[in-house]
Amino acid sequence: MKHLVISFICDDKPGLVDTLSSTISSHHGNWQTSSLHHLSGKFAGIIEVSVDDSYYNDLTGALNALSHFNLQLVDAPNKASGEGKTLNLSLTANDRAGIIQDISSVVHQHHGNLIKLVSQQQSAPHSGQLMFTAKVIISVSEQDVEPLIEALEAIENDLMVDINEQ
Missing domain, CATH: 3.30.70.260 (ACT domain)
Structure with missing residues (x-):
């Protein structure tokens, strides 16, 4: 096959x-x-x-x-079994240039592997302000999970990170 x-x-x-x-x-x-x-x-x-x-x-x-x-x-190659922990993240922030670069840099610096990134720009319901939203799947070693999450949350004070560990 x-x-x-x-x-x-x-x-x-x-x-x-x-x-x-x-x-x-x-x-x-x-x-x-x-x-x-x-x-x-x-x-x-x-x-x-x-x-x-x-x-x-x-x-x-x-x-x-x-x-x-x-x-x-x-x-x-045939599907490989992933090592480490898989994190499903939902990210939301005020939209701005460079936000994807900031996120991908933090993931890389904390030894994570971006498996999937789906992002969009949309208007906030009440203010009309442009919002960035993303669904992200990251593979990361167990010991790097907490530092990675902390670093993502520190990118910007308005970046909200919702985590689903698998």
């Missing part, structure tokens, strides 16, 4: 997910994990697919033939 990570960006239009999913399915691939987004008139995403070795070349050939997608295909 092979694992394939597919990333893409293209002009957004109806039927894109259907085209990708039918191509993957008709070539015996199994769509496993994905994150797909409409961003500024574009449609972008990343998909993890597993496929039997005997169908791999047919699948990758069919995907590469999808000319209206700007695709990148990368072979991936």
Whole structure:
């Protein structure tokens, strides 16, 4: 069994997910994990697919033939078991330039690995002020959990960090 990570960006239009999913399915691939987004008139995403070795070349050939997608295909190892603790964080703060860099720097300095980061900018309900919100998954060793959380909370006095440990 092979694992394939597919990333893409293209002009957004109806039927894109259907085209990708039918191509993957008709070539015996199994769509496993994905994150797909409409961003500024574009449609972008990343998909993890597993496929039997005997169908791999047919699948990758069919995907590469999808000319209206700007695709990148990368072979991936089988899913590895994660070491350490997994933290699910919800972050909220007043939006400002550099907030992602500050967060990623703190995670790196405390030996964490960003597994997933999904962020958005939205208006606060009562004030209309722009707010930054993010859902973050981090893998970190047991001894680095508390220092990492403290450092995240110290980034800015208005950054709220809600933690879900797994």
